[in-house]
Every structure is written in C-alpha cells, then in structure tokens.
Amino acid sequence: MMARKYLTYMKVTGKIHKYGDNVDTDVIIPARYLNTPNPDELKLYCMRDIDADFINKVQAGDIIVAGKNFGCGSSREHAPISIKASGVSCVIAESFARIFYRNAINIGLPIIESIEAAKAVQNGETLEIDFNKGEILNKSTGETFNVQAFPPFIQEIISAGGLLNRNKKKL
Amino acid sequence: MKMTMTQKILAAHCGLESVSAGQLIEADLDMVLGNDITAPVAINELEKAGLNKIFSREKISLVMDHFTPNKDIKAAEQCKQVRDFARYHGIINFFDVGEMGIEHALLPEKGLVKAGDCIIGADSHTCTYGALGAFSTGVGSTDMAAGMATGKAWFKVPAAIRFELAGKLPANVSGKDLILHIIGKIGVDGALYKSMEFAGDGVGSLSMDDRLCIANMAIEAGAKNGIFPVDDKTIAYMKQAGVADQSYTVYEPDSDAEYEQTIRIDLSEVTHTISFPHLPDNTRTPNEITEGIKIDQVVIGSCTNGRYEDMEVAAAVLKGKKVARDVRCIVIPATQKIYLECIRNGLAEIFVESGAIISTPTCGPCLGGHTGILAEGERAIATTNRNFVGRMGHPNSEVYLASPYVAAKVAVTGILKGDLI
Numbered sequence A: 001m002m003a004r005k006y007l008t009y010m011k012v013t014g015k016i017h018k019y020g021d022n023v024d025t026d027v028i029i030p031a032r033y034l035n036t037p038n039p040d041e042l043k044l045y046c047m048r049d050i051d052a053d054f055i056n057k058v059q060a061g062d063i064i065v066a067g068k069n070f071g072c073g074s075s076r077e078h079a080p081i082s083i084k085a086s087g088v089s090c091v092i093a094e095s096f097a098r099i100f101y102r103n104a105i106n107i108g109l110p111i112i113e114s115i116e117a118a119k120a121v122q123n124g125e126t127l128e129i130d131f132n133k134g135e136i137l138n139k140s141t142g143e144t145f146n147v148q149a150f151p152p153f154i155q156e157i158i159s160a161g162g163l164l165n166r167n168k169k170k171l
Numbered sequence B: 001m002k003m004t005m006t007q008k009i010l011a012a013h014c015g016l017e018s019v020s021a022g023q024l025i026e027a028d029l030d031m032v033l034g035n036d037i038t039a040p041v042a043i044n045e046l047e048k049a050g051l052n053k054i055f056s057r058e059k060i061s062l063v064m065d066h067f068t069p070n071k072d073i074k075a076a077e078q079c080k081q082v083r084d085f086a087r088y089h090g091i092i093n094f095f096d097v098g099e100m101g102i103e104h105a106l107l108p109e110k111g112l113v114k115a116g117d118c119i120i121g122a123d124s125h126t127c128t129y130g131a132l133g134a135f136s137t138g139v140g141s142t143d144m145a146a147g148m149a150t151g152k153a154w155f156k157v158p159a160a161i162r163f164e165l166a167g168k169l170p171a172n173v174s175g176k177d178l179i180l181h182i183i184g185k186i187g188v189d190g191a192l193y194k195s196m197e198f199a200g201d202g203v204g205s206l207s208m209d210d211r212l213c214i215a216n217m218a219i220e221a222g223a224k225n226g227i228f229p230v231d232d233k234t235i236a237y238m239k240q241a242g243v244a245d246q247s248y249t250v251y252e253p254d255s256d257a258e259y260e261q262t263i264r265i266d267l268s269e270v271t272h273t274i275s276f277p278h279l280p281d282n283t284r285t286p287n288e289i290t291e292g293i294k295i296d297q298v299v300i301g302s303c304t305n306g307r308y309e310d311m312e313v314a315a316a317v318l319k320g321k322k323v324a325r326d327v328r329c330i331v332i333p334a335t336q337k338i339y340l341e342c343i344r345n346g347l348a349e350i351f352v353e354s355g356a357i358i359s360t361p362t363c364g365p366c367l368g369g370h371t372g373i374l375a376e377g378e379r380a381i382a383t384t385n386r387n388f389v390g391r392m393g394h395p396n397s398e399v400y401l402a403s404p405y406v407a408a409k410v411a412v413t414g415i416l417k418g419d420l421i
Helices: A039-045 A078-085 A098-107 A115-120 A152-160 A163-170 B005-013 B038-048 B073-089 B103-109 B124-132 B141-150 B175-186 B201-205 B208-221 B232-240 B308-318 B336-344 B347-354 B404-413
Strands: A011-018 A063-066 A090-093 A111-113 A126-130 A135-138 A144-146 B024-028 B031-035 B060-063 B093-095 B118-121 B135-138 B152-156 B160-166 B195-199 B225-227 B261-266 B297-300 B328-331 B379-382 B398-401
Touching (some): A039 A078, A063 A115, A078 A098, A090 A115, A098 A111, A152 A163, B005 B024, B005 B118, B005 B135, B005 B225, B031 B038, B038 B073, B060 B103, B103 B124, B103 B336, B118 B141, B124 B135, B124 B225, B124 B232, B135 B225, B208 B308, B297 B308, B308 B347
Parallel strands (some): A011 A063, A063 A090, B031 B060, B031 B118, B060 B093, B118 B135, B160 B261, B195 B225, B379 B398
Antiparallel strands (some): A135 A144, B024 B152
C-alpha cells in the first residue's frame, strides 16, 4: 500500500515523458538558471538540457518515467522544485539517486521506484496512478503494476505535507 | 556489534548502542552547511514554515562560493539574502568574498569539521569530510532548513562497500586517478545509497589532499558517504587546522563488521585515468586514448582538486613551459590560504608566465556558473568532478575529467592523447 494520505490527492492521470538512465540534476535544471529560488521561474527551464521542448509539451498531471539513478549529481533542490512547478504529478524510475529521493519527499513531489513499470511503459502513453491502492494502470495498454509502499517514517513526512511541517508539529 | 565505521558514528549520534543497515534514525548534527545557491531555498523554506530560530550559531556554516564574486544581479541578491540571514541570527561561520574559499576545501582547512562528526550539507560534495573520519553527506535545501532549525536529520542507515587498498600509487598518479578508476569500475550508481569505506595498508600512503579528493567523489558513484580511517596523517592535519585534541572522536569499524562487498585494489597498478563525456564512469587510461582530442580549455581547481598539492603538481608540469596557443588555462586555488601559498612559494609566477590565469577562489566553471563557460562544440579537460551534458556551458560542449598532472600536461600540448601524457 502506498501512503494513505499522499498529499491531497490519491489518484493522478497523465501522459508519459520517458527518459533513459542517469538523468542528472544538471540537465533537469542547468546551473545557469540557479540564480533564483523562485519555482515559477525555475519551471521555465525544467529538463532544458535533455529535452529543450519539455516545458512546451508538458501538461498538468503528466508523469516523468526514467531508468536507473534518476536525479544523480548535484544536490540542488531546484531540480524537484522545477519538476513539481511544471505540473508533473509523479516521477517513476527504476531507481533514484539518494539526494533527489530525499528532496522529492521533503518537498512533496510524488515519486515511485519500480523497475517493472519503468521498463514496460512507453513515451506518450497515459498512466493512472492510484496512490491509495499502490497501483499503476497503463490506460493505453490496460497493463497494471503494483508498487511498494514507503516506510511509515517517510509516510509520516508525506502525510504532514513535507519535512518542515512534520518537524514543526514535533517542535 | 558488527558495525561499519559509518554505522558506529551514526549510532553514537542517535543515542543507540548499535544500528544496522536499513534502519531509519534521527541523528544529532555537528555541522550544517549551505552555499549561495542552496541556502536561499532553505531560508525561504524556514520562513514559509514560520521557523525563526536556529539550533546553534557555531554549528552552521554558510559559504558564498558558487556564483561569487557575484556573477550577476540575481546572484548578488541571493548572497545578500544569505548575508542578512547570517547577520540576523549571529551565525559565526559565514564566509563571504575575502574570507571564503570553495566550501569543501575551506571547512577542513579551518578545522570546522573533524573525525567522528555527523555532518550534512546542502551540496552533494559534502561527502568530502569523510576523509577526516567523519560521517558527512549531501542533502537538499529542505533538509538543510530542518537541520538549521532542529540540529537533527533523518537517515536510513547505509550498508557498505569496503575498498581494501594495498601498496602505493606510482609517481604522478594521484587520488583523483584512483577515484576515477573506482567509479569506472563500479559505475555512477555502483554505491547507490551505500557507504564507501576505505581501509587497508595502502591508506597510509595517501596524502590528506588525496583522501579529500577521493571522499569528495564518492557521490559520483551514488554513495551516501565515503570514509577513511583516522591515522597519524589525519591527526596532524586536524592539529594544523586548529582542531582541539579533546574535540574529536576516532571510530573504527568492528572486526566483524558486515560489508555487502569488498573490493581489493593494488595502488601500484592504478594509472592515469580520464573520464570521457558525459558520465564520470566513462573512464579511459592513456593506452586507450590513441586518437588525439583537441582541447580548448583547461580548468585546474574545484572542491575536488583545488588544494595546495594540486597546485604544486600543476606548477611542476607548467614550470618553464607555455600553455598551448588556442588553449585557455584557468587555475583556481580553492581557498584564500592556498592562493596566498601559491603567491608566496612562487607557484603564481609559474602559472602566469606559462600563460595560465589565476582566479580568486570560486566554484565558477565547474558547474557552468561563470569564469570559463564553454561555447558550442568546445572541449575542456578539468580537474573537477562532473562531465554531464552542459555541465560547463553549452549543452553541445564536452568535459573530460582528469588529475591536475594530466590536465596540466594537456594544457601544454593542447591535445589529449595517451602517449602525450
């Protein structure tokens, strides 16, 4: 089962933008755009150096799917921030680099680690993700994938709406 | 108890007798670090959450090193925000132009990080301090914000890979070659979520600057941290940095510590290693570089290789020689102290006479920030740590990662080719 109170929504639907292995945070948000912390500015350059047209194609709810080690490299939180601000509802990857994994959870960008789903789905297909049931449905092919739950500690952060809100409750 | 060195430090910092791989813990922090890019996001997060207190004035370090001296108005605004925050909270370890250096060279040099510490930094290369026998790892800005407010961070206790080093590196082969060799062997996700624990008789032969370089690039194999045992060299280094004898703790792994894997490396067999575009694990040795590659720019510096030994090695190669025509050679000593030593000991003169330039300390070109951006189609060889697409400038430019020795050699010939190294 996925986190029960995954942010405010339990189900998302969107079109897939698929990439390969080792998508690093420099191509997600190049350093030349890091002179601002503003999400509305950062989203304009999301995925710029791997897919220059991404920001014109992406629609609210869309889903990024990638291979191994997504988000490797720089610790810049600007990377998940720009992805979230661009309207992406979830990132599915075979594996995540650890700092990106933490950052995504800490800022409330839903991510799913699933080798099976990441390998099977194709660019342009539509996925429906039910976080409550822990299920990914490929609406284009009818195929479904079950996904692993987060540990309770991480669910607690997600349920609280991010790390700082969780800590604030505890302070 | 079966704990690795990393696990022992984590256990001590969360008040438990023992921890094991996979366990989720909340640990006390000895240092929380941020820079001019990551701290503004953290400060905004603190403000949004209405948190107006910091846990310590001494245990937070803010280093203005990435886009400084301010490269543009927006970068200047970011530094100003951090400066105002530091003043408001009375943060002692705030380092601005004139005092700052590249964070991961500066903190060890100033004795702000030490053996046995538990450290987080909103910069991926925070793993550098593992060279001193500390647990140190990179995080994002929200973790940094939480760390500044509470002095704590959550961790999943990592499993470990043990690297058992024997022998001694050949002449002119450095810690950079060793870590590139290791990354080439295990891949950019070869140590994902894990500790890289270095051990064996060979460790003693590595200088502190080499160990700092090796631990620095643990992240390029996906590792949570890289860590070295504490020996006489570590203790001498900390003493010189002004670390008080009673203030650090030396941890050793248990004799029955569990490792997922042990990799043995004979240092005498490591040779010059260069990472080709666009991943650090795309490594080649000189005998595999048979066709000459024309290089437009050489960068010698960064948190990986901007320390004094790196400067000495580069100067020894460049002494009495000229940087090739059509090559721009940029030398960046990582801190003010290293910069001053370069001047005092005649290295600065060697660099300038060779046709290289010497920049004030900054991360600058390493992340494509400023002071040496590449045009479309240009190629650089750099002593930095990443050669991702667009890392040093145009998305169609290329970065080759190498040691200071190899980079300086290429500066003279303008060509990267095995038999010219």
